[in-house]
Amino acid sequence: TSLTMQNSTDNSFVKKLQSSGRSLVVFYGSQTGTGEEFAGRLAKEGVRYRMKGMVADPEECDMEDLVNLKNIPNSLAVFCMATYGEGDPTDNAMEFYEWLQNGDADLTGLNYAVFGLGNKTYEHYNEVAIYIDKRLEELGATRVYELGLGDDDANIEDDFITWKDKFWPAVCEYFGIESTGEDISIRQYRLEEYEDAPDRVYTGEMARLHSLKNQRPPYDAKNPYLAKITVNRELFTSGDRNCMHIEFDIEDSKMRYDSGDHLAVYPINNSELVEKIGKLCEKNLDTIFSLINTDEESSKKHPFPCPCSYRTALTHYLDITQNPRTHVLKELAEYCSDPAEKEKLKLMASTSPEGKALYQKWIIEDNRNIVHILEDTPSCKPALDHLCELLPRLQPRYYSISSSPRLHPSTVHATAVVVEYKTPTGRINKGVATTWLREKIPKEDQAALTVPIFIRKSQFRLPTKPQTPVIMIGPGTGVAPFRGFIQERFSAKEDGKQVGQTVLYFGCRKKTEDYIYQEEFEKYENNGLLTLKLAFSRDQPQKVYVTHLLEKDADLIWNIFENNGHLYICGDAKSMAVDVRNVILRIIQEKGNMTEEQAQAYYKKMETQKRISMDVWS
Ligand code: FAD
Numbered sequence: 001t002s003l004t005m006q007n008s009t010d011n012s013f014v015k016k017l018q019s020s021g022r023s024l025v026v027f028y029g030s031q032t033g034t035g036e037e038f039a040g041r042l043a044k045e046g047v048r049y050r051m052k053g054m055v056a057d058p059e060e061c062d063m064e065d066l067v068n069l070k071n072i073p074n075s076l077a078v079f080c081m082a083t084y085g086e087g088d089p090t091d092n093a094m095e096f097y098e099w100l101q102n103g104d105a106d107l108t109g110l111n112y113a114v115f116g117l118g119n120k121t122y123e124h125y126n127e128v129a130i131y132i133d134k135r136l137e138e139l140g141a142t143r144v145y146e147l148g149l150g151d152d153d154a155n156i157e158d159d160f161i162t163w164k165d166k167f168w169p170a171v172c173e174y175f176g177i178e179s180t181g182e183d184i185s186i187r188q189y190r191l192e193e194y195e196d197a198p199d200r201v202y203t204g205e206m207a208r209l210h211s212l213k214n215q216r217p218p219y220d221a222k223n224p225y226l227a228k229i230t231v232n233r234e235l236f237t238s239g240d241r242n243c244m245h246i247e248f249d250i251e252d253s254k255m256r257y258d259s260g261d262h263l264a265v266y267p268i269n270n271s272e273l274v275e276k277i278g279k280l281c282e283k284n285l286d287t288i289f290s291l292i293n294t295d296e297e298s299s300k301k302h303p304f305p306c307p308c309s310y311r312t313a314l315t316h317y318l319d320i321t322q323n324p325r326t327h328v329l330k331e332l333a334e335y336c337s338d339p340a341e342k343e344k345l346k347l348m349a350s351t352s353p354e355g356k357a358l359y360q361k362w363i364i365e366d367n368r369n370i371v372h373i374l375e376d377t378p379s380c381k382p383a384l385d386h387l388c389e390l391l392p393r394l395q396p397r398y399y400s401i402s403s404s405p406r407l408h409p410s411t412v413h414a415t416a417v418v419v420e421y422k423t424p425t426g427r428i429n430k431g432v433a434t435t436w437l438r439e440k441i442p443k444e445d446q447a448a449l450t451v452p453i454f455i456r457k458s459q460f461r462l463p464t465k466p467q468t469p470v471i472m473i474g475p476g477t478g479v480a481p482f483r484g485f486i487q488e489r490f491s492a493k494e495d496g497k498q499v500g501q502t503v504l505y506f507g508c509r510k511k512t513e514d515y516i517y518q519e520e521f522e523k524y525e526n527n528g529l530l531t532l533k534l535a536f537s538r539d540q541p542q543k544v545y546v547t548h549l550l551e552k553d554a555d556l557i558w559n560i561f562e563n564n565g566h567l568y569i570c571g572d573a574k575s576m577a578v579d580v581r582n583v584i585l586r587i588i589q590e591k592g593n594m595t596e597e598q599a600q601a602y603y604k605k606m607e608t609q610k611r612i613s614m615d616v617w618s
Contacts, residue, residue, distance in 0.1 A: 011062040014069055017054060020297045023072050024053035029081040029093030029128065032395050035117050038160055039080040041327055044188060049172055049179050059092040060299060063099055070109030074175045076144060077110060079132055082117035086614060087124030100135045108140035115148040115163055117156060121573045121618055145170040155364060157325045158356055165351045185331055189291035189303060191385040197288050202305035204316035212452065217254045224266055224452035225253045230411060232441045235516040242418040243516055244437060248453055251410040259404045259484035260460035263412050264396040266452040267433035273371050274314040280374040283384040285311035291389055303389060310384055318391040321369045321432055326359060328390045338379035367423040397433035400570060400615055402480040404487035415480040460615040466492040469500040469565035471557060473580055475507035475546050478571020481615055483517055490529055499529065501560060507535035507546040550583045558591035566611045573616035
């Protein structure tokens with residue numbers, strides 16, 4: 001069970017720690033950056049407790065080196081691990097996870113603690129962190145502080161700082177260290193501004209300079225493909241919401257996809273918001289700057305591609321629309337000239353009950369982003385480079401691909417609802433990616449509109465044999481991957497193959513408003529391929545949802561299960577996926593004459609056989 005890493009000496013994090021006089025290493029399993037951010041905060045805080053820390057990506061480390069960490073006196077490994085999808089580790093933690101599962105390393109003498117990042121609306125809440133915490137102990141390691149679990153559905157920042165607040169004293173007690181008591185802010189990066197523009201200036205690339213101008217395959221998250229938008233049309237026929245059907249041209253990209261894969265889009269921030277930050281911070285956004293890691297041992301030299309202009313950083317690299325986390329408020333407080341404003345920001349960054357309540361109200365419920373905070377705290381004039389250090393990275397947005405490569409080999413389709421809502425302070429918040437995409441409507445006589453994309457493989461797959469019957473449950477935009485699945489089965493049928501029962505449960509508000517892809521689905525129904533089951537919640541006095549249809553169709557569903565069929569659920573993780581699961585469990589129990597436990601085991605077995613799959617998001 002050796003990790004397939006390159007040269008283990010290069011990847012020895014223990015050597016790195018030793019050579020730089022550190023004793024704390026914080027690993028992260030992160031998909032959207034939060035785990036990495038939390039890890040960074042813990043590593044940075046170590047200094048206060050005489051534990052110089054380092055953040056480490058398990059993918060870039062030889063994790064077998066954990067057995068050697070005990071050679072460093074008073075050393076500690078912390079794991080900030082996110083759980084993803086159906087209880088899976090994040091991509092960068094996959095190998096480490098497998099090594100823990102299959103290996104039997106002796107970790108006696110290793111001190112550790114785990115904080116998990118999860119979401120309670122998902123069935124496999126924080127499973128990865130729970131497993132790692134348990135497994136490390138089984139392998140002989142010593143848990144220095146109890147497992148912390150963060151719930152992204154509620155307030156993960158609150159969970160994290162509450163855990164951290166008890167974690168540090170426990171660490172101090174365990175190692176017999178006294179806190180230095182210093183609560184000074186330490187910058188991780190130093191600023192360099194350039195009077196004359198340097199030769200190499202990034203303008204939105206993810207890694208290689210000019211990679212968006214001189215495109216070279218293979219394309220991936222670090223090297224996205226600039227795809228032309230060939231179609232961008234509205235799918236809703238009335239009402240005040242919008243849903244886009246977008247087609248991206250991948251003809252010249254050499255990229256391949258399968259139905260069920262995800263399309264990732266790198267959006268940019270709204271220019272008005274970017275300019276506002278420049279004004280509020282009183283900074284010329286054309287200034288070219290670099291942030292350079294003061295920790296020379298770190299593999300991360302810059303927080304984002306540098307040098308670039310402040311405008312580029314705020315437009316392409318930084319998230320300026322999320323609710324900022326407490327450590328950001330704490331640093332912002334130092335820039336307030338009004339004592340009352342300073343106290344308010346400090347209070348919100350504290351772990352006191354009043355502080356937490358105020359953060360919950362003023363930041364989360366009132367939904368303030370960094371621009372709103374600066375507007376509503378007028379004496380706060382942060383150094384823009386410091387703000388750039390503190391803000392999280394802007395993340396790509398994912399979309400379930402809504403086409404099949406059999407019908408559309410040279411285009412990838414996405415189906416996206418435009419996010420726009422009013423906040424309690426009366427502001428209109430607009431979704432970064434969807435609002436940006438909405439403007440990108442190709443016109444014949446105009447230059448092509450392009451978007452940086454890449455394709456992420458998924459586990460969401462049709463059965464290999466087209467005869468296998470399938471049930472697809474996808475209300476709203478949850479229907480996206482099923483459009484691809486249906487196209488796939490249609491194509492198999494056209495090729496003369498026998499195609500099994502193909503049942504789609506779709507639901508929306510009104511037939512005449514948001515029934516997307518109606519014509520296409522009806523065509524497949526008429527041609528005998530598709531069985532359509534529709535729930536229009538607002539078309540009759542009492543609300544009807546897909547779950548109601550499922551309840552009525554217990555016999556059909558049980559019959560498909562017993563004929564080796566597959567079940568797919570896609571869409572809103574919050575309520576829909578849980579409700580559907582419960583209905584299915586009841587059907588299994590009733591039709592299979594089972595107890596609740598037996599029904600659950602039956603369901604679990606179908607999951608492990610990949611006969612029940614979910615593609616849900618919140
Ligand atoms: P953002 O700027 O990211 O804003 C969205 C955020 O705003 C939300 O997370 C929420 O915090 C907040 N918000 C939204 N509405 C409200 C409200 N009414 N009140 C308060 N706060 C609110 N989306 C699709 O449309 N189609 C798909 O096929 C699809 N597939 C996905 C597949 C996967 C694997 C994943 C992870 C997500 C998928 N999504 C899909 C969601 C998609 O990735 C984006 O999250 C979505 O398009 C919003 O992006 P945005 O940048 O426009 O909004």
